Amino acid sequence: MRPLLSIEQYRQSILERIPEPRPVTVPLDTAYGCVLAGRLASPHDLPAFPSSAMDGYAVRSADIAAAAEGVPVSLQIEGEVRMGSAPHAEVLEGRAVAVPTGGMLPEGADTVVPVEECRVEGGAVWFCVPSRPGRNVRPAGEDLLAGELVVEAGRRVEAADLGALAAAGFAEVAVYRTPRVVVFSTGNELVEGGGDTGPGQIHESNSFMLRALVRRAGCEATYAGRVPDDPGALLRALEAAPPGDVLLCSGGVSAGRDDPVRRAFEGREEVGCVQVSVQPGRPQAFGVFRDKPFFGLPGNPMASLVSFELFVRPALKKMMGLPPTVDYLNATLDGALEAAPASVRFVPVRLTESGPQLIACSREQRRSNQLAKLAQSDGMAEVPPGAGLNAGEPVRVLSIREW
Ligand code: AMP
Numbered sequence: 001m002r003p004l005l006s007i008e009q010y011r012q013s014i015l016e017r018i019p020e021p022r023p024v025t026v027p028l029d030t031a032y033g034c035v036l037a038g039r040l041a042s043p044h045d046l047p048a049f050p051s052s053a054m055d056g057y058a059v060r061s062a063d064i065a066a067a068a069e070g071v072p073v074s075l076q077i078e079g080e081v082r083m084g085s086a087p088h089a090e091v092l093e094g095r096a097v098a099v100p101t102g103g104m105l106p107e108g109a110d111t112v113v114p115v116e117e118c119r120v121e122g123g124a125v126w127f128c129v130p131s132r133p134g135r136n137v138r139p140a141g142e143d144l145l146a147g148e149l150v151v152e153a154g155r156r157v158e159a160a161d162l163g164a165l166a167a168a169g170f171a172e173v174a175v176y177r178t179p180r181v182v183v184f185s186t187g188n189e190l191v192e193g194g195g196d197t198g199p200g201q202i203h204e205s206n207s208f209m210l211r212a213l214v215r216r217a218g219c220e221a222t223y224a225g226r227v228p229d230d231p232g233a234l235l236r237a238l239e240a241a242p243p244g245d246v247l248l249c250s251g252g253v254s255a256g257r258d259d260p261v262r263r264a265f266e267g268r269e270e271v272g273c274v275q276v277s278v279q280p281g282r283p284q285a286f287g288v289f290r291d292k293p294f295f296g297l298p299g300n301p302m303a304s305l306v307s308f309e310l311f312v313r314p315a316l317k318k319m320m321g322l323p324p325t326v327d328y329l330n331a332t333l334d335g336a337l338e339a340a341p342a343s344v345r346f347v348p349v350r351l352t353e354s355g356p357q358l359i360a361c362s363r364e365q366r367r368s369n370q371l372a373k374l375a376q377s378d379g380m381a382e383v384p385p386g387a388g389l390n391a392g393e394p395v396r397v398l399s400i401r402e403w
């Protein structure tokens with residue numbers, strides 16, 4: 001009899017065998033989606049120099065303090081600041097220097113008067129209103145001072161983070177590498193590539209769903225193909241796997257006569273087959289094969305999906321440098337859900353928003369092979385073992401779509 005483990009026990013046993021990730025330094029452009037391995041502080045003030053926030057004239061505010069409607073003040077124009085260059089001159093008393101948005105503020109000036117407020121005549125510019133010190137000036141270090149945090153460690157790099165890191169001058173960053181997952185399917189009945197199926201055959205579908213789940217988790221996925229129900233063929237396929245960090249196989253883990261994962265690893269150390277008190281998803285296999293984590297998920301699509309979320313995704317998160325949690329949504333049930341005897345049961349539900357609440361609606365009992373029904377759902381509601389859940393009760397839901 002194979003051991004029966006709780007969901008948490010099994011997940012823990014998997015996580016214990018996933019080594020802590022090691023940081024690698026990558027060009028900034030390839031860091032998108034990866035988790036930063038260290039906190040990154042700005043090596044200098046950002047912006048590094050004071051600049052103009054408007055197209056206008058850089059002046060000394062004191063020079064135009066007396067300007068008023070009907071009593072204009074004129075200053076002599078002393079050339080213009082060019083983008084990307086240091087100002088050619090400082091702003092002396094009685095002078096103004098034209099400056100574009102983002103142009104470096106010349107020495108001496110403490111304010112920029114927008115062109116819309118100026119009248120230019122010959123070599124002079126006229127002002128009818130004063131401009132307070134600091135107006136339209138972006139001081140150096142306004143965004144960040146040297147040594148201040150740009151992006152925190154442990155954060156998954158998003159577009160704005162990349163922008164901020166590039167702006168602070170980082171060309172490369174230390175991240176945890178995104179795992180590449182190699183997906184296999186097992187089963188003599190599986191037909192690949194669409195088209196017709198013969199008697200007893202079905203279209204292979206788990207590889208599509210699992211690759212998408214892997215990508216949704218932020219990792220890379222490749223498909224290594226279908227393996228027949230033959231333990232030798234499975235071992236050969238795993239040995240010849242395309243480059244990757246994780247082996248993810250569906251089907252063939254239960255106690256059936258032909259189940260290749262169970263038969264391939266029976267009596268061997270590296271991969272263990274267990275039973276987990278979850279429905280669907282009871283038979284599971286996990287181990288380390290040729291230094292790579294190997295997951296054998298049950299083939300039923302719904303069981304594959306639930307097992308991925310409960311066991312594979314947390315492991316991938318650990319490899320990516322994230323906390324290895326399972327993320328649940330909190331919802332309220334709109335109808336009763338029966339419990340499974342001695343197992344945590346997952347039931348597909350639709351989710352709807354009702355004010356601040358999420359309502360989980362289960363419309364009917366479904367078997368774990370009903371993939372089309374799964375596609376019409378938004379998540380899998382978790383029913384703990386026991387008396388079941390009643391309408392109006394809170395329920396945790398594994399989300400299968402973005403919410
Ligand atoms: P197994 O886990 O191999 O006993 O398979 C359980 C059920 O899932 C069977 O009905 C299989 O035909 C089905 N199944 C297994 N693998 C796949 C797959 N890759 N795509 C679609 N259905 C599958």
Ligand code: MG
Pocket residue numbers: 186187188251252259299
């Ligand atoms: Mg099978």
